[in-house]
Amino acid sequence: MVMSQAHELQDQGVQLFQQREYEAASRSFQEALDAYKEAGDENMVAEMKVNIGLVHRELGEAQQALDMMQEALRHFQNTEDQFRVAQVLGNMGGVYMALNDKEQAMTSYREAADIFRDMGEDRLYRDTLLALGSLQVREGKFIAGASLYQLGLEGKTDLNMRQRIMKRLSSIITSFSNQVSAS
Numbered sequence: 001m002v003m004s005q006a007h008e009l010q011d012q013g014v015q016l017f018q019q020r021e022y023e024a025a026s027r028s029f030q031e032a033l034d035a036y037k038e039a040g041d042e043n044m045v046a047e048m049k050v051n052i053g054l055v056h057r058e059l060g061e062a063q064q065a066l067d068m069m070q071e072a073l074r075h076f077q078n079t080e081d082q083f084r085v086a087q088v089l090g091n092m093g094g095v096y097m098a099l100n101d102k103e104q105a106m107t108s109y110r111e112a113a114d115i116f117r118d119m120g121e122d123r124l125y126r127d128t129l130l131a132l133g134s135l136q137v138r139e140g141k142f143i144a145g146a147s148l149y150q151l152g153l154e155g156k157t158d159l160n161m162r163q164r165i166m167k168r169l170s171s172i173i174t175s176f177s178n179q180v181s182a183s
Helices: 002-018 022-039 042-058 063-077 082-098 100-121 124-136 144-154 161-182
Strands: none
Touching: 002 042, 002 063, 022 042, 022 082, 042 063, 042 144, 082 100, 082 124, 100 124, 124 144
């Protein structure tokens, strides 16, 4: 009974989050967290902390987001759940960006990408490379960012407008870089 209620609250929170009803989503995730805790499902308690952290990030409360995600990260590291560790690290990369800690954002994205790659999670690996490439381009590291972005886009067919533009730009930058290196 408690588990089905927890799942319903979680689903409700996700729906509210997608509708940008962040305060209501946070309440649903907190209620789900309490229900999962009552049921003894510590993995789902940690997942709800990540979800609450994502709400905090959207509300501009980056430090609270980071605190929640760090708690979840410790749990998943202790249980050696590498997939969830990588997911949390990827989310933390975005939070570090919101905190303007670009170096820590890069570290989080790199660690997440390495874990996804080692696990054979190709899509998540490439998505993380896209985030890391975008960050490096914003930091003025055009060649490194373009290379990562190109790797992230490899094999993707459903590109949005930004990705199509970045793919073209990264091809030009990489081509130019290769010509300069060859000279």
